[in-house]
Amino acid sequence: MDEKRIIAVVGATGAQGSGLCRAILNDRSGEFRVRALTRNPGSDKAKELARLGAEVVAADVDDGKSLEKAFRGAYGAFCVTFFWEHFSPEKEYAHASAMARAAKRAGVKHVIWSTLEDTRKWVPLSDDRMPTLMGKYKVPHFDAKGEADRVFTDLGLPVTFLPTSFYWENLIYFGMGPKRGADGKLEITFPMGDKKLPGVAAEDIGRCAYAIFKKGNEFIGKTVGIAGEHLSGAQMAKALTKALGQEVRYKDMPPEVYRSLGFPGADDLGNMFQFKRDFESVFCGARNVGVARSLNPSLQTFEDWLAVTKDQIPIEKDSRRAAGE
Numbered sequence: 624m625d626e627k628r629i630i631a632v633v634g635a636t637g638a639q640g641s642g643l644c645r646a647i648l649n650d651r652s653g654e655f656r657v658r659a660l661t662r663n664p665g666s667d668k669a670k671e672l673a674r675l676g677a678e679v680v681a682a683d684v685d686d687g688k689s690l691e692k693a694f695r696g697a698y699g700a701f702c703v704t705f706f707w708e709h710f711s712p713e714k715e716y717a718h719a720s721a722m723a724r725a726a727k728r729a730g731v732k733h734v735i736w737s738t739l740e741d742t743r744k745w746v747p748l749s750d751d752r753m754p755t756l757m758g759k760y761k762v763p764h765f766d767a768k769g770e771a772d773r774v775f776t777d778l779g780l781p782v783t784f785l786p787t788s789f790y791w792e793n794l795i796y797f798g799m800g801p802k803r804g805a806d807g808k809l810e811i812t813f814p815m816g817d818k819k820l821p822g823v824a825a826e827d828i829g830r831c832a833y834a835i836f837k838k839g840n841e842f843i844g845k846t847v848g849i850a851g852e853h854l855s856g857a858q859m860a861k862a863l864t865k866a867l868g869q870e871v872r873y874k875d876m877p878p879e880v881y882r883s884l885g886f887p888g889a890d891d892l893g894n895m896f897q898f899k900r901d902f903e904s905v906f907c908g909a910r911n912v913g914v915a916r917s918l919n920p921s922l923q924t925f926e927d928w929l930a931v932t933k934d935q936i937p938i939e940k941d942s943r944r945a946a947g948e
């Protein structure tokens with residue numbers, strides 16, 4: 624009989640959850656085994672997890688019963704929500720609550736909730752430095768996560784809160800990589816002034832979560848904010864210049880201009896960057912690189928991450944050069 628304790632992972636085929644699955648699967652002599660939750664056990668990503676040794680089960684965060692069934696018998700549950708699938712803070716809150724209730728009913732012994740700040744604690748709705756969005760949020764994809772923290776606490780769950788950081792993968796998959804400026808030079812644009820942005824390699828979130836499960840009681844009831852490095856836009860541009868072998872500049876932009884860029888979620892992200900800029904010491908202070916490294920000694924710096932991923936960062940061709948200018 625397999626004596627290993629089960630960790631049920633929500634979002635197992637996604638960025639955070641898959642990192643946790645791999646961390647558990649790679650530790651063959653470890654005390655845990657992984658139960659990967661997915662809406663579609665037949666997908667390529669789910670089949671790959673099964674091939675690596677995960678137990679793959681169907682569950683949907685819209686269906687509390689499926690969550691409870693998937694959490695039953697598990698020692699641990701990793702809970703994450705998917706704001707960018709639906710852009711609804713209310714749904715995100717409902718999904719977090721459904722996971723918390725399912726964990727309670729299933730008797731899970733350790734829950735990790737991947738959360739972010741409710742920014743309204745620092746920027747109340749009456750503060751007009753940034754617009755109120757969707758009627759009652761400042762940073763919708765943060766605020767509902769932070770608001771949901773209480774659901775885990777109120778249910779008396781053995782929970783560790785895990786505030787995460789900006790994934791550097793956003794430079795690859797989220798349209799935040801270098802773009803050509805008017806003069807054809809590459810630039811990264813964040814409305815952060817000279818303030819520091821805590822960032823992380825997405826894979827390292829799962830590795831830190833795994834270490835938190837391994838340490839068990841030490842982290843129950845605690846908040847453990849993690850980052851790989853805190854870097855200003857200028858420092859990120861310098862590292863990109865070195866890795867890509869061509870100049871990348873940092874372009875600061877007023878948050879109000881960023882909010883009006885017109886892509887879905889631009890207003891939410893404009894407010895998010897402004898919050899990180901205006902409350903740099905709070906936000907960076909809540910994400911401790913030393914703690915993250917002590918949990919996960921292979922924690923990557925931005926330079927480490929770039930060394931592995933630089934060829935995946937989409938770089939627009941210099942049309943001026945292509946046109947022979």
Ligand SMILES: NC(=O)c1ccc[n+]([C@@H]2O[C@H](COP(=O)([O-])OP(=O)(O)OC[C@H]3O[C@@H](n4cnc5c(N)ncnc54)[C@H](OP(=O)(O)O)[C@@H]3O)[C@@H](O)[C@H]2O)c1
Binds near residue numbers: 640663683789793797
């Ligand atoms: N991007 C960043 O810099 C950043 C930083 C910090 C926090 N976050 C937060 O991270 C969260 C997303 O996590 P992620 O990046 O790990 O996700 P992700 O890579 O976008 O993966 C989403 C996964 O969620 C699963 N999923 C979607 N809807 C589901 C549902 N109804 N029921 C069950 N599973 C569902 C999908 O799995 P299946 O298709 O297999 O079901 C998918 O693989 C967001 O809330 C975001 O705000 C992002």
